[in-house]
Structures are given as C-alpha cells and as structure tokens.
Amino acid sequence: MSREAEPFTPINEGEARLYTCGPTVYNYAHIGNFRAYVFEDLLRRVLKLNDYKVTQVMNLTDVDDKTIRDSQKAGMSLNDFTAIYKKAFFEDLEKLNVEPAEHYPAATDHIPQMIDMIQTLVDKGYAYLADDKCVYYSIDKFEHYGCLAKIDRDNQMSGTRVKTDEYEKESVSDFALWKAWDKADGDVKWDSPWGEGRPGWHIECSAMAKATLGDHFDMHTGGVDNMFPHHEDEIAQSEAANGCKYVNYWMHCAHLRINNAKMSKSLGNFYTLAQLTEKGWAGAEVRYMLLATHYRAGLNFVVETGAEKSESLSNARAAITRLQNFIERIKDKADGELSSELSELCAKAQDEFLDSLNDDLNISGALGKMFDFIREGNRILDSNETVNQEALLNTLKYFNRILDVMKFDLDNDVPAEILALAEERQQARADKNWGRSDEIRDQLKAQGWVIEDTPAGPKVKKG
Numbered sequence: 001m002s003r004e005a006e007p008f009t010p011i012n013e014g015e016a017r018l019y020t021c022g023p024t025v026y027n028y029a030h031i032g033n034f035r036a037y038v039f040e041d042l043l044r045r046v047l048k049l050n051d052y053k054v055t056q057v058m059n060l061t062d063v064d065d066k067t068i069r070d071s072q073k074a075g076m077s078l079n080d081f082t083a084i085y086k087k088a089f090f091e092d093l094e095k096l097n098v099e100p101a102e103h104y105p106a107a108t109d110h111i112p113q114m115i116d117m118i119q120t121l122v123d124k125g126y127a128y129l130a131d132d133k134c135v136y137y138s139i140d141k142f143e144h145y146g147c148l149a150k151i152d153r154d155n156q157m158s159g160t161r162v163k164t165d166e167y168e169k170e171s172v173s174d175f176a177l178w179k180a181w182d183k184a185d186g187d188v189k190w191d192s193p194w195g196e197g198r199p200g201w202h203i204e205c206s207a208m209a210k211a212t213l214g215d216h217f218d219m220h221t222g223g224v225d226n227m228f229p230h231h232e233d234e235i236a237q238s239e240a241a242n243g244c245k246y247v248n249y250w251m252h253c254a255h256l257r258i259n260n261a262k263m264s265k266s267l268g269n270f271y272t273l274a275q276l277t278e279k280g281w282a283g284a285e286v287r288y289m290l291l292a293t294h295y296r297a298g299l300n301f302v303v304e305t306g307a308e309k310s311e312s313l314s315n316a317r318a319a320i321t322r323l324q325n326f327i328e329r330i331k332d333k334a335d336g337e338l339s340s341e342l343s344e345l346c347a348k349a350q351d352e353f354l355d356s357l358n359d360d361l362n363i364s365g366a367l368g369k370m371f372d373f374i375r376e377g378n379r380i381l382d383s384n385e386t387v388n389q390e391a392l393l394n395t396l397k398y399f400n401r402i403l404d405v406m407k408f409d410l411d412n413d414v415p416a417e418i419l420a421l422a423e424e425r426q427q428a429r430a431d432k433n434w435g436r437s438d439e440i441r442d443q444l445k446a447q448g449w450v451i452e453d454t455p456a457g458p459k460v461k462k463g
Helices: 031-049 065-073 078-095 111-123 201-213 224-242 273-278 283-291 311-332 340-357 363-383 389-403 416-430 434-446
Strands: 015-020 053-058 127-129 135-137 157-162 173-180 197-199 217-223 247-253 256-258 299-301 449-454 457-462
Touching (some): 015 201, 031 217, 031 247, 031 273, 031 283, 031 340, 031 389, 111 135, 111 224, 135 224, 217 224, 224 247, 311 389, 311 457, 363 389, 416 449
Parallel strands (some): 157 173, 217 247, 256 299
C-alpha cells in the first residue's frame, strides 16, 4: 500500500495469516501463474523460518466468466470441467515442491457467504440493484477507492457500470457484485434476494477471506495484474461490509515474460509445467528458475525451439548440480570432529541467509550467501582429511527449507535395477573381468547413469 518496505508486525503475536490468490481453473496453469505461487511459497517458508505459525489460504476460482464460457465449449458441467484443472493444479504444486496451504476454499462452496456480504453492502448503501437486475458496488460511496492501485479519484467514472470480471484501469466504474442469470450462463445459477444469478469474481475472494481468516488479517498476495481491479475491489467490498481494515500488508510479484513478451493463455504463448517436463526439465529446475529472481523484478523466460533449450532452466540445472555435487563431496569425506572454523562458518552462513531473506525476500542475496558457504566448504574439504559431515549437511538442509531443490538421501534416488548393475560391475572388477565391467558401464551410460570410483566406493549418479 505504501510502496515502501515496512517491518512485519503480526496482528497476533507469533502468527502470520495470509491470503494468496489461487488459480482460475478453466485451463492448465502456466509457468507465469506458477511464478506467483512459488513466490507465495517463498513468503510462507520465510515466515516459518522466522518461527511464525502460518495460516495460508489459497482460493480456487471455479465460477467466473471464463470457467462458464469454456465449460460450455467443452459440453461439460461446470463442476466436472473445473475438477480436471483443480486436479492438475495440485499435481503441479507437488512437482514444484510448493508446500500445501492450510485452506483451499472454492468459490462454488461459498455462495451463501457471498450473498450475505452483498446484502450487507446493499443494506449499508454501498451497493444497488440496477435495471439489468444486477447488483453493483457504487465506488463513489467508498472514500478510499483507488488507494492500492493509486488511482486518481477525479477521473473515476461513478455511475457507469462494468459487468465483466476483468477490466482495465481506465475502465474504473461501478462493478458487478451479483450478475443476473442470462442464457449464456446455461445451468450455472443460484437463488438470491435479487433473483437467479451468480457472483462477480471480486466478491468471491472477499467472502472466502472472511470465512477462513476473518474480517482483518495480516497479508494478501498475488500477481501484479491482480492489483487492479481485483484487489482494489476486494478492499472496497471488505472494508465497507466489515467496518474495519481489511489487510495490513500487500505483496505483488512481477510478471514472467516469455522471449520479452507477456505470457498469457489468451495470446497462446505459454508453457505449462507438463510441457517443460516432457522436454526433460525437472520440477526442481523449474522451481529454482522461478524462485531465483526477486519477486518484484521482471523475469524473462527465454526459450529456443520448442523449449528444448532455455538459458533460464539451464542455469537452474547448473546451480542444482553444484549443490548436489557438494552434498556428494561431503558424504565421500571421512567424518570427523566439529572444528571451531567450521562451526563459525555454518552459523554465519545460516544467519546471513536468513538476514537476506528478511530484507523483502532478497533471494538473490540469500543465494549469494549460500554459494559463498559452498565455496568455503569446498576449501575446507580440500584441506582436511576429515570433516564434520553433520554440520555441513545441516546447513544445507537449513537452506533447503526455503529452496527445496536438494536431495540428501542420494542412494534412494537411484532405481534398484541401476544399483544392481552397479554392484554387478563392482563384482566384475573384483574378479578382474574388465570386459564385463566395461559392458555394464556402457549399459548404464545408455540409460543416463555414470559410475564414479571414489575412496568411499563407487557412486552412481545421473550422467
């Protein structure tokens, strides 16, 4: 709201309650959408790293202009149609290691709460029934309308109306809270005091936030495109209906662009997570790519020829490989006592990592501190015969509470049949059957695995 960094002071000590704008489930979410969800996951994890008890709400918009339009095109009921994309969304969240929110309210489960809130706004004089049988919010009745998006009130068009869910900043006008049913809605309708119809998009989040977090809560997040009209309208509705401040802190992430152009379903230039994994990119690599740029900075996703080549994802793969190689080096080293040098290094790295994140989620600074630690850690590994594995690994696990891209149980990541071949090769080498040993090595290589012979024994890893 202030466009400035402010210290976070929770409403209830030790608790952080946040509402995070979730998907409109009319299509598969693309990686531009997932930038917002990964940013919200970063915020959640940083709050938890600061020992806050987090209650996160992520809504599912399963009734609006787009879900109705596309379900009818598909010849499916609204519920059956949106169920496909809800399922896919949760599967993608799991692949990206996005922690589950505490609540996932769906709009269609909260229609009575929406009707109650609209009735309150009508009773208080903030909303009115128009001649088209729709209920509209009168923006000139709310003194602070435009406070979030910084709209010039002199140029607002009170008295004109907009019925569509989404509109541009230049179209500021009274917006629909309840839309009267018409034949384009098919069988999507509910009874209300104003006749059959359905809610507008903006009232949905106000009602779901109230139902799950109450009238006043700590944080509200989303993509920068949600700031207007959606979040601006939420403020107007909620504060007028509830008679108190709606949200203490607002946070918005910037767009992800593709080849310097806006990525959107309407333009058809988007990539889903499934499309990228089909090209060989892992969920952890996509997560790292989305996470590694500050949430308020624009992120340009450069793709060459069908997404087989991507500098952004290649850099993410290289970073994760560096992390995994460091983990392997630690485990290959003989375990020893904890030196004061290593103890100080680990404590300093963790403190600096958290300090960076606590500065407006400065992920670039945090990653810099992490790789400084790895460089120093490698120096210690090079110069000592033994090292305290636990201290090094616990520090990496501390970083991974935020990143969630590292794997520590390395043997469990290798399929049993690959491990069996590696053991057979080891036996062939012991028997001096070099021909069979080479055959197994080539067989493993053909399946994407390599064996490295180390002082601790052979290690199987992705080639």
